[in-house]
Amino acid sequence: MLELFTIFTRGGVVLWCFQNSSQILRDSVNALIMGVILQERSVNSFDHQNLTMQYKLDNEFDLIFVVAYQKILQLSYIDKFLNDIHLEFRDKYKNELLNKSIFHTFNFSNNYTSILQTAEQWAKKQAKIPKQMKTFEESNKSKKTVSSMIERKGEDKTINSKPQKKKGVNFAEVPKEDILSVKDTKANGLIDENILAENRLKFAQKFSKKKEPKKSPKAEKEKEKAGKKPRVWDLGGSTKDLQTLERTVDKPEDMKSHFTPETEIVGQMKGTIKDLEVESSSEEEEEELEDVTHPKKTEKSKGGMFSLFKSLVGAKNLKAEDMKSVLDKMKDHLIAKNVAADIALKLCDSVASKLEGKVLGTFESVAGLVKTTLTESLVQILSPKRRIDILRDCIEASRQGRPYVMVFCGVNGVGKSTNLAKICFWLIENNMSVLIAACDTFRAGAVEQLRTHTKHLNALHPPERHGGRQMVQLYEKGYGKDAAGIAMEAIKFAKNNKLDVCLIDTAGRMQDNEPLMRALSKLIKVNEPDLVLFVGEALVGNEAVDQLVKFNQALADYSASSNPHQIDGMVLTKFDTIDDKVGAAISMTYITGQPIVFVGTGQTYTDLKALNAKAVVHSLMK
Numbered sequence: 225m226l227e228l229f230t231i232f233t234r235g236g237v238v239l240w241c242f243q244n245s246s247q248i249l250r251d252s253v254n255a256l257i258m259g260v261i262l263q264e265r266s267v268n269s270f271d272h273q274n275l276t277m278q279y280k281l282d283n284e285f286d287l288i289f290v291v292a293y294q295k296i297l298q299l300s301y302i303d304k305f306l307n308d309i310h311l312e313f314r315d316k317y318k319n320e321l322l323n324k325s326i327f328h329t330f331n332f333s334n335n336y337t338s339i340l341q342t343a344e345q346w347a348k349k350q351a352k353i354p355k356q357m358k359t360f361e362e363s364n365k366s367k368k369t370v371s372s373m374i375e376r377k378g379e380d381k382t383i384n385s386k387p388q389k390k391k392g393v394n395f396a397e398v399p400k401e402d403i404l405s406v407k408d409t410k411a412n413g414l415i416d417e418n419i420l421a422e423n424r425l426k427f428a429q430k431f432s433k434k435k436e437p438k439k440s441p442k443a444e445k446e447k448e449k450a451g452k453k454p455r456v457w458d459l460g461g462s463t464k465d466l467q468t469l470e471r472t473v474d475k476p477e478d479m480k481s482h483f484t485p486e487t488e489i490v491g492q493m494k495g496t497i498k499d500l501e502v503e504s505s506s507e508e509e510e511e512e513l514e515d516v517t518h519p520k521k522t523e524k525s526k527g528g529m530f531s532l533f534k535s536l537v538g539a540k541n542l543k544a545e546d547m548k549s550v551l552d553k554m555k556d557h558l559i560a561k562n563v564a565a566d567i568a569l570k571l572c573d574s575v576a577s578k579l580e581g582k583v584l585g586t587f588e589s590v591a592g593l594v595k596t597t598l599t600e601s602l603v604q605i606l607s608p609k610r611r612i613d614i615l616r617d618c619i620e621a622s623r624q625g626r627p628y629v630m631v632f633c634g635v636n637g638v639g640k641s642t643n644l645a646k647i648c649f650w651l652i653e654n655n656m657s658v659l660i661a662a663c664d665t666f667r668a669g670a671v672e673q674l675r676t677h678t679k680h681l682n683a684l685h686p687p688e689r690h691g692g693r694q695m696v697q698l699y700e701k702g703y704g705k706d707a708a709g710i711a712m713e714a715i716k717f718a719k720n721n722k723l724d725v726c727l728i729d730t731a732g733r734m735q736d737n738e739p740l741m742r743a744l745s746k747l748i749k750v751n752e753p754d755l756v757l758f759v760g761e762a763l764v765g766n767e768a769v770d771q772l773v774k775f776n777q778a779l780a781d782y783s784a785s786s787n788p789h790q791i792d793g794m795v796l797t798k799f800d801t802i803d804d805k806v807g808a809a810i811s812m813t814y815i816t817g818q819p820i821v822f823v824g825t826g827q828t829y830t831d832l833k834a835l836n837a838k839a840v841v842h843s844l845m846k
């Protein structure tokens with residue numbers, strides 16, 4: 225039993241709709257558009273509230289077909305139903321909808337009912353057929369990817385299962401403004417038939433102006449037929465080991481490299497953080513441009529991933545099999561650039577579904593189109609869906625008489641403390657007073673490392689430069705104490721002393737260490753920070769996905785809250801060490817839907833940048 229079936233355009237104009245109940249479904253469809261379709265995520269289904277939704281794109285006519293049904297139902301015929309109704313509607317669309325004279329009498333209800341019944345009967349028959357053994361290619365083993373290796377409690381390790389389904393995990397929250405949504409619903413959530421008729425007319429007019437009627441796929445068919453391993457903490461992280469921790473000395477190697485006593489860096493970080501610069505040779509860009517505009521000229525001379533696109537001879541309608549070899553090559557290229565294998569696969573699937581059915585005029589446009597589509601998808605993934613303006617938010621928090629609180633978390637040795645200190649430098653350069661809370665109460669030397677940073681930051685920005693205000697203070701209670709409690713006291717201290725920002729450093733922890741993940745979840749739950757930043761190395765490939773999925777999952781599972789505070793953004797560190805292997809940026813943003821807020825590009829206080837999506841994508845596509 226379907227709750228909703230609707231056909232709408234990419235512009236959000238509803239052309240046809242069937243709704244089974246008076247439940248307001250607009251929000252769910254909009255969530256699908258914002259969380260999946262606009263994000264270009266290739267997922268088989270999407271859950272929102274009590275509904276599961278599946279969709280199909282028609283790239284030729286820019287249509288989207290959406291089905292929604294109760295989450296508890298297991299409907300095996302939805303894929304078939306969507307395929308059949310898509311073909312049927314296209315035929316109708318071509319033969320009837322473009323003909324304005326009979327436009328208003330258009331009736332798709334009978335087709336809908338009959339296709340649905342056929343699909344339901346088909347599913348019943350299928351259920352009676354004994355299950356056949358899977359071939360190796362169909363099995364999960366052949367597709368062993370990161371997601372298949374991630375073990376989650378109480379969940380089968382299935383590929384292409386619904387990865388974002390578990391309790392409270394909300395990977396991609398996107399604000400509603402500035403995003404297209406399905407319009408034209410009445411206050412009660414139902415679609416107004418008159419508006420639908422108008423929509424169809426407008427759409428048909430637009431289409432009849434723009435495009436020649438295309439052959440339907442049915443007719444066509446008839447016609448032709450390494451990353452660095454995180455530091456292992458010897459003591460394993462159990463509280464039993466606290467007594468034996470060495471708690472005194474600074475880490476001399478860190479100290480040497482971190483401090484730049486030269487005061488010439490003062491003033492360099494005023495204002496918003498500068499964008500990351502990724503070298504881009506203009507020669508190369510010109511060559512690329514040449515390639516798209518005059519492909520024949522450069523065809524022989526240029527190799528690389530995109531040379532393969534030229535083997536695609538310009539078919540009229542691009543089909544999945546035409547693109548397979550190209551997409552395989554593209555996937556390997558992305559993996560070689562450190563994009564997690566699972567994500568690379570999903571990206572390629574998304575490109576394929578975006579291009580399937582597109583009508584291509586010439587051989588030349590294939591190369592350009594595939595490259596442009598992938599580039600657009602990557603830029604889209606990396607572009608922040610939500611603006612995090614820390615300086616503005618700090619001022620707002622000050623106005624409310626409280627400090628702006630940021631928590632830094634991540635696995636061991638990724639650069640949490642170092643990048644916290646860089647962010648602190650940036651904040652004091654912008655006249656914010658900062659309290660650093662030393663909540664890494666496990667690692668020997670962690671508190672001393674922060675103490676030394678505090679000393680040096682104060683030396684760079686002494687109170688005399690700031691009207692007698694001490695710009696950085698350290699809140700520390702030594703080792704072995706409860707980190708959540710220290711963070712709470714620190715926030716209180718910052719509030720009482722009218723400090724602008726409180727930066728909470730936490731102990732590095734492996735994503736599988738349950739007691740430490742519980743402790744982090746508690747710290748975040750009881751202190752309600754403004755921003756939870758996950759610090760991750762740019763060196764990691766597949767591991768990035770595992771870390772982020774498990775951190776987010778743990779924050780949801782252990783918080784005992786129906787609306788747990790999860791990761792708000794990422795700090796991508798050691799970007800200076802990866803050459804052009806920039807794929808971790810893609811994996812991290814894809815998996816969380818959250819932005820990379822800072823990029824660490826070295827070991828000095830000024831080595832902090834903002835992510836430049838275009839530059840990263842350029843580097844990725846080289």
Ligand SMILES: Nc1nc2c(ncn2[C@@H]2O[C@H](COP(=O)(O)OP(=O)(O)OP(=O)(O)O)[C@@H](O)[C@H]2O)c(=O)[nH]1
Nearest residue numbers: 636637638639640641642732797798824825826827
């Ligand atoms: N090249 C480079 N090195 C960095 C960067 N950020 C941090 N590091 C180095 O990475 C090492 C680890 O940094 P820490 O700040 O101690 O890492 P951490 O995550 O706080 O470590 P734990 O507390 O043990 O989990 C140090 O040697 C830093 O200098 C960066 O952006 N680039």
